Amino acid sequence: MRIHDTLMRKTVELVPREPGKITMYVCGVTPYASAHIGHARTAVVYDLLKRYLRHAGFAVTHVSNYTDVDDKIIRRAQEQGVVPLDLSARYISEYLEDMAALNVLPPDITPRVSESIQDIINLIGRIIANGYAYVSRDGVYFSVRKFDRYGCLSGRSVDEMRSGARVEVNEAKEDPLDFALWKFAKPGEISWDSPWGKGRPGWHIECSAMSLRHLGAGFDIHGGGEDLIFPHHENEIAQSEAALDGQQFVRYWMHSGMVNMGGEKMSKSVGNVTTVRELLEQYPGQVVRLYLLQTSYEKPLKFSISGFGQAFTNYERMAEFEAFLQGLAQASHDIVKEEFESICSGFLGEFDASLADNLNTSRAFAAVYEFMTRVRRMASERPLDGSEASRALEAFRSALWVLGLDQTCDYMEHKSSLLAGKQHALMAVAVEVGAAVDDHDSTSGLLDAIVMKRRIARETGQYDMADQIRERLRSVGIALEDGVDGVRYRIRG
RNA sequence: GGCGGCAUAGCCAAGUGGUAAGGCAAGGGUCUGCAAAACCCUCAUACCCCGGUUCGAAUCCGGGUGCUGCCUCCA
Structure with missing residues (x-):
C-alpha cells in the first residue's frame, strides 16, 4: 500500500521493516477530560489503517499510549482534590467506552507513562551519555542545537525558531529551544526517583521510550494528529536518534487532520468542543464513525451537524442493504453466475485499491455505494438466488469490517433505545386509534398493537x-x- | 513576523496533465390502495480570480483573494 509520509513529504510505498509485519505507534490521549470528536477522528483513522493492513495480510502490532501524568492532569486533580493517577484512570475508562462505541479495536499494547518510568529514565540516561542533554536547576533538558537534523519533520530551521517571539523563556535552559526530558518535582507533586533527582518525565520523552520499548528502533509507522508534528514529533526524532547511535527511529510518519469547529481547530483549550459522549446521545457510534471516515484523513474536517444527518442516511442504507441480503442468503453449492461474481469481485478489487491508495476512504465509499446499487439493480431485474446473496453478503461484510462499520446491532440498538423513549407517545397513539393495549405493554407491544389495528383497517379497505x-x-x-x-x-x- | 495547507454543484466529497467519481438534498418516472423503500432518468460546457506553459490544465508555473494549521499545551 501507499501512504503519505510527513517526513519525506510525499506518498510512498509502505515497505515494512520485516516483511509481512507492521509495527505502528500512535500518540494517544492525555486523559484529563472527556474525549472530543477530534480525538475520535484520530483513533478512527489509525484503526482503519490497522484494519486495512490486517485485511491486506499483514501481522500488525499497534501500540498507543496514555499520558497519564502531566501538568494538566496534576492541576485538574488538585482542583478536584483527587490523586492525579485516579483522575487519569477515570478518563481512561471513559475513553475506552467511547472508543468501543465507535468500534475502534483496542490497540495491542497501551502503555501508560506512570508504568514506563524506568524505560524513560534509561532512555534519558543514554541521551545524556551521548552528550545531547544536560542537567539543570529544575530538570534535565535536551540540547536542541546539538542535533543537526532538528526541524527535519516540521520543515523549520533552528534559526527561524529562535527568531520567533513565542519561544518560552526559561533561564534554567541553556537555549530557549531546549525542552525538558525530566522535570524535578515541586513540593507535594507526584514524583519518581531518578539518578538526577525526584521528578517526572517531560511530555515528549515518554513516546520515544514507550515506542522503542515495545517496537524497537526503526519501527514502521508513527502516527498522530497533525498538531503533534511540532514540537512533539520533532522532539521525539531528536531525542530518540540522539540515543540510538545512528539507528533510524521511525520509518514512516503519518498525521491525521484536525476537526474544525466554527472555523477553527476544536480543542480543549479553545473550549469549542463537542465530546464523543454528546454525539453518542444523538447518533449511533457507527454513524459517528462513518461521518469521520467520509473525508480524507489528512484534510481538515469541518464539523457540521448536517453532515451527521447525511452520514445517518448513508448508514441506514448500508444497514438496510445488509439486512436485505441476509434475508435472501442461503448456503448453497450453486456456482454464482459470472456476471454477478464479477460485480462482487470487481467491488472488492476497487475497494482494496482505494484504501491501498493512502486510505482513500471517499473512493472506497463510492465503491460501496456503487456495489449496493448494482446488486439492487440486479435484484430488481430478477430474483437473486441464495448463493448470490451469500456471495454478495460475504463481500459486503468484509468491506464493512475494514471500515469498522460491521456493528449492525449498533443501529438496531439505537432504534430500540429510541423506541423505548416513546412509551408515552405510543400509549397516547394506541388509545387514540383504539388499539387493544393495556398499561403493562412494552413499547414494542404497543407498536405491534397499533400496527395490527392498521393492518386490519387496510385489509378491510x-x-x-x-x-x-x-x-x-x-x-x-x-x-x-x-x-x-x-x-x-x-x-x- | 516565519513555515505549511486548502479553495470542485444547495450540502458533503473524490479526482494532481487527456476532457468532472460517489453520496445527501431536489425534480420527473416505474412499483404501490396511497405512501415509504427499491429501481430508472435529470441535476457543475465546469473546478475562487487573473495571467502563463502545453496539442490539451480542476490538475503544472507566476500573481492575487479568501479560509485555515503550526511556530505555546494540543488528536
Missing part, C-alpha cells in the same frame, strides 16, 4: 383510517413502510 394511523405514528417519529413481506418501521429521535 378502510384506507383513510390506515393512513391516519400511519400519520399519527409519523408525528411521533415512527415511519411505517408497507413491504411485500410485512410492515417495517424507521425511527428518528
